[in-house]
Amino acid sequence: MTSRHILASIFNKLLLGGGLLLASLATTAAEKVVVMTSYPQEMISQFETAFEAQFPQYRLEVLWKQSSDALTYLNQHPGEVDVYWTPSRQNFVQLAKQGALQKLDAAWIKSPTNLHGTLLNDPQGYYATTEIAGLGMVIAPVAFDNAKLAYPEDWQDLTQPALQGQVAFPLPARIGFASGLIDAMLRGKSWSEGWTMLTRMTLNAHFIENGSTFITDEVSAGRAMVGITMDFFAASAIAKGAALQYIYPPVVAYSPAHVALLKQAPHEEAARAFAQFTLSPVGQELLFTPDIRKLPVDPAVYAQRPAGYFNPYATPARPDEKVRDVTEQNILNAYFEATLVKHQALLQSLFVNLAFARHLNRDTANINALEQQLLQPLLPEQQLFTAENTVRFQSGLADDRKALIQQWSELAKARYQSVANTLQTILTSP
Template identity: 40%
Template sequence: MRPISCRIAAPLLGSVLMLGSGTGWALEDRVVVMTSYPDELVQRYEQAFERANPGTDLQILWKPSRDAAVELAKPDQGGIDVYWTPSLGSFPRMRDAGAFRPLAVDRAVLPGVVDGQFVSDRQGFFEAFEVAGYGLIVNPAALARDGLPQPATWRDLAATRWRGRLALPIAGQVGFSGALYDILLQAEGWEAGWALLGEAAADATLIGSGGQVSESVVNGEADVAVTVDFFARSAIANGHPVALVYPPRTAFLPAQVAITRGALHPDAARAFVDFVLSAPGQALLFHPDIRRYPVRPAVYAQAPAGTINPFQRTGAESYTYDMEAGLGRHGLIASLFEKLIAERHDRLKALWGAIHAAEAALAAKPDPERAVLVARARLLAGFVPVAGGDVDRLAPTFQERRSNRNPEERAALQKDWSARVDAAQAEALDLARRALPTP
């Protein structure tokens, strides 16, 4: 076992955990950490932790988040001491299943709130380790060449005719899309947000792979795409002529860390969590091979030039994103995106093309009667078959879309949605065409 004197390493690193009865005792000879982080991040933390805690071996079990719950549901929790991964939904579910032990955190150095929103567990069973923001990746030079404005808000996605130069992820196929679209929908309002998405999607390319969404801007296939920021930040760091834009109303969502209820190496587990949340551990996130945002505000004094500080973001609007409410809506959002947008993409192009043509004609020659038709067409084109007040009631039905839970109810709802969406869009197209001037 390690000499007792070595145990002072964690406090010297800038401890944030209010350590319990294990403090002052030698650490165990190992700590088992389950994660889905990539090797370039894990290896740097492994090396740094073992240097700070000689005699304690950090053992990594790599598991995708979909398999983590199975591991932690075993009688011995798979021998796992720490769960450390970028998987928003898994932490609340596992907390509610009793998988974690509580953490006591020093909020003077680790506030648990970023950009006005909670990123750590209010019940204290898991803690944010780093955050990623959601926004737009753009090619400023290409936009200028084509005479297109650089978007600054979510609403700008529908305010400009992008002529196919906008890329959007397909909800349900791209991992970050559920959170991204929920952020937009909470920021803009449920009904208004879906209308915005439908209008934007009509002039967009839909992409089913997360990395390819940002890559489409990097390789010149698109000029604008919605994304999670680490894709854009990586492209910028690699010299690509792209820029990252955070809308005034967006969110920074966390990756988290927790100690398992049955940890076999509890002191080493606390030392690992303390390390990744310490000043040196958080500063590692600035490394060129990692490029993530720390959750410890003080370390931004060490940030590379040009790093955005989410704790002091300029241009941000007051907007408190409800992360835990949003987690339960991802399946519903994916199902609605499929019915409203993905399955009817060609129809959306024709519909919004007719509305835009009618609006252009009205701008050139105002006509009050035609204006009423266009306004009604626009309202119907943005129709969503689930009212905002029904979202949280219906969301559990779609929370596990690939499971066998409630298949008949889901199928009946989707059939009803399709019929109502078809009727609304057909009427909208008819009205838009009637609003066009007679040749």
């Protein structure tokens, strides 16, 4: 609640307590617009002030709901909310399917259809992207300087052995902002090359589960030299004094936030004004302010960006910019966790023993072959993304999904155990 809201609340209580009835105020009061969002107060305050300055006839009323609670609330309280504005694409997709949204005015939308393969706006026109967040790397420059290591520039750089245990890695299947991470890391690589990189990265990873800690805290506290996180999280930490630096790799996983008008919006004109405002030059340029620091979706406003501000539209296009859809990303993330993350300790032990066997000059050809077994994906790409697996991950068949994930895990365990047995024979042979 802003200070203005607090003062208004106090004044209202005084009026009621004194029994004052000022009907004239009611007739001239600004019409409210109810906006549901999960954005923090710092951002909402900026938009509230700017919106009400441009549209003094309207008053912003904010209903804060996390994405996990928003759908339930909207379904249970029809006709209460005017605008839904938040970074949760799946919720917008579901609301559009339910017929709960009304179409936006196409003239408001200045962004392209997609950004480096990431779909920005609903092709049917029911919701539009208002800002973009980028997933990249936050580093502790002093730690890299002290270790005499070059700063990472690409995802591949996180595989170097010197970073063992030093990569704070959000689990994509458990942390919403990281859902597109594995897909981005694999982009531009063959299935085999990509899985080799992910396996070596797993050896270095300090995996972070949802709610356990902030990635930026892990890096600033010295528990990791580099972390994978959203740009605005890093910007917030840096603004508060953390000695960190943010790096966008050549392939960035982008996460769009959207705005939509509810079909049963009780204050339709006010709702349209606010939705249009978020997409307008004024609303877009607000994203540059230090308290917000997000990426505008309108390419034109980057002409006004502060010095050094990242422009996603300035990065060159790549021939391999296809972004997997949500279902495929969910399959990929579950497969990554079942076959690599779950067996991290065993994998680390196997690679230590491989290095020891090499040190002893034991059967080099066989050792190299064993290493290649560990680095290759368990399944061909086409066998992972089948129609059957798509149905399992799209439907409510949780038991079928769990059984499939367990099957992947057992398959990985069998391979790793086979390598361990062969390696044990090599190490114990005379």
